[in-house]
Amino acid sequence: MSPEPLPSKIGKSVGEKLRAARIAQHYTQSQLAAPDFSVSYISAIERGQIHPSLRALEILAGRLGLSSTQLLPNRAQAEDRLNSALNAPEREDDEMEITLLEADIFIRQGLAAQAITQLSKLSTKRLKRQQQLQHRYLLGWAYLKAARFQEGEYTLSEALQLAKDLNASYLHLRILNLQALTYAAMRNYTQAILSHQRCLNLLENVEPRDPFFTAEVYMHMGQHYTHLENFEQAQQMFNTALSIVEELAGPQAIEAVYWNISQNYADAKEYDLASMYAYKCLQLHTQLDLTHIRSQLHHYLGHAMMKGDREEARAYLNTALQQESVERDHLALASVSIHNAEWYLTCEALDEAEKNALQANELAAQFGDTLIGAEAHITLGRIQYAHKRYEEGDKNFVTGLHMLERLGQHEELADESVQYAQLLEELGKEHEAFTYFRLAFQSKQKQRR
Incomplete structure (x- = not known):
């Protein structure tokens, strides 16, 4: 069945309004029609069979005490009908x-x-x-x-x-x-x-x-x-x-x-394809943000745990390593591995500490510059210093500190630079130590800005 033409729909609406107004005023079709129109003309309008001219609408509305616009369909209704008819193919x-x-x-x-x-x-x-x-x-x-x-x-x-x-x-x-x-x-x-x-x-x-x-x-x-x-x-x-x-x-x-x-x-x-790959890029960026947030939470929680009771720290690390979310998230796993390495370092189990630090470096490397990546290098540097492999340790310390500098992590850079400077001073490398004491001071200054 074909849809009703738009003019017919509008005419029917006018007819319904005219009939309702006539009945409300207690007019017969004959009373409303005379002397300008026939009864059949009024009847045809009310049944929606014809659409009256604007002049006829003005006369009829005047007899009913209305304005001609009150007999027309609401603008919104008319527009909706028109838009519906025009936009059907697009819809x-x-x-x-x-x-x-x-x-x-x-x-x-x-x-x-x-x-x-x-x-x-x-x-x-x-x-x-x-x-x-x-x-x-x-x-x-x-x-x-x-x-x-x-x-x-x-x-x-x-x-x-x-x-x-x-x-x-x-x-x-x-x-x-x-x-x-x-x-x-x-x-x-x-x-x-x-x-x-x-x-x-x-x-x-x-x-x-x-x-x-x-x-x-x-x-x-x-x-x-x-x-x-x-x-x-x-x-x-x-x-x-x-x-x-x-x-x-x-x-x-x-x-x-x-x-x-x-x-x-x-x-x-090719805008559809451009949008699709842009959405893929955006989705991956969002996932990376979530990964960084989760891994940083493990990073800061681990730091807090390591400063407390050693046995509680061990329990936390064991639990974290068994979590599926940590296992899937390589950056979070790198963070836990760093704290594991630090725990073994405090226990002077240097081989186990180095094993965990190397794992952390490997896991974090795929993410480029990150706070966890920097800490992985610095932790490995500490362990290598404990092994008296100073040249290897220096490389990792410098790599980690430069990463913190690129990231703008001024607080961490200041703290780690001081600790490295103290290690250099203990080895009698006063000139190199001064360089990193100065870096720590500069980082503190930037942190206050």
Whole structure:
């Protein structure tokens, strides 16, 4: 059934208001009509069959003691009806986009069957070409996850043709990857290698480069070659993937990659993709902030515990090391390892102390300049001084103090500089000691500003 035309809706509203006002004034249609209009004309207006002219509205309203605007629909109602009529296609397009997005989320959550149900509700004839591509891509992906491989292969082939027609390089690459994984799931590893090789060939000529996706493709290629018992080729693929991954040393480097990809897509006016990678960058940045907050809490709590009862400190450290949240958070684990090293140092168990300090340094290194990273170097420096390995200790002290200076941690820098200066003074290195006493004084001055 076709929707009622907008003028008809407005006319019906005018007719309803006119009839209500006439009845309220105890007028018959004949009394209201005479002498300018016929009864049938008034009846037709009230039934919404015709829309009166503005002049007729003024005359009728005057007889009822109203203004003509009081018989018109409310402006907001009229605008809502008009906007509803005009924006229907746009609203429908938004609903399509939301349905596609929900399906994408279902797949990523491991709910492939729900994604298939969601996508099956959409009529592909009503989708724009870009939406059709997105629909076939997501449906093929969902079929793969639901182990419906034949359907997945057919759907992804359709998606691949659409991606070529629309010159959609981003989805073209992802569809080739899914197609290869579908072939591999059907144990057709030769065909899987061909699809992934086509993917790699395209990646060489596409900007921006996505190292995460590229490493994933090489990893899958290694798996295919392994299944075919071509171990030499498999090792080559795995080594290539590793070399890409190793360049992404730490969350900050990954965040920078996401940001650069986002900027490249923005420059190319691919705003949807630019937004997606910007959100990835923002999410990672938020996670890093949370990681730093959690690790700093462990850092300050550990300091407080270490200044109290030794047995209580030991109990705290043992409990912290067993917490799953600490085990997952390498920066928090680095903080606990530092305090562990300090605890063993106070017990003069230098080998165990050094083992924990080295672990802390390794864990903290991936995060770049951090308060915990600086403390890891300084703690290791103290342990090396206790071992009388002064040259190694000096390197770690200097590295840690410079890190604190770059971070603007003036209070910690002042305290640690004094302690290092005292150690240097005990070794008879008065000139070097003076340098760090002065650094401590300067840091205290900055702290007061």
